[in-house]
Amino acid sequence: MLQVLTGGMLGGALLFALVTGRGEAVFSGLLAGAQGAVETAVGLMGSFGIFCGLMNILSASGAVEWLNKRLKKPLKKLLGDVREEALSYVTLNLSANMLGLGNAATPAGLEAAKRLADGERASNALCMFLVINASSVQLLPSTVVALRTAMGAQNPGAVILPGLLSTCLSTLTGILMCKWMEKKA
Helix, strand or coil: CHHHHHHHHHHHHHHHHHHCCCHHHHHHHHHHHHHHHHHHHHHHHHHHHHHHHHHHHHHHCCHHHHHHHHHHHHHHHHHCCCCHHHHHHHHHHHHHHHCCCHHHHHHHHHHHHHHHCECCECCHHHHHHHHHHHCCCCCCCHHHHHHHHHCCCCCHHHHHHHHHHHHHHHHHHHHHHHHHHHHHC
């Protein structure tokens, strides 16, 4: 459905541009945008290669497992009485997200959500997990640093400290709101 909507809007815009005599400007803008997208993608490839290599080293060195062990006790207190297998998937998901391994985090997050659900109903533990996940818990914002590098930023790593602060603030706010809603319900 989204493809039909997007295609319809694009087609309508192109038709309007042709009818009003602005077709050449629109097409040159489309080509310039496509060229910019390819240049950005090529620039990102090197940065992503470095970060993927770094994340693989962290994963192979046991950093994910180490973080996983450290997160289990606090998460058990936070989520309440949940089964061990669900808790394992939650910690794996959050550990991978914290280290910037978003692709590795997704399957674990889906499994955690399945195991935290209370049948067809969202349990308090599932709501808490989703809120924490949505707050973007991340220690190393590798994608943002890579994008800033590709776009030629003077100091691409300047976003790390503000990212850490915003992660802490958004996660804490989400947890407090979730706990408040649990008591209210």
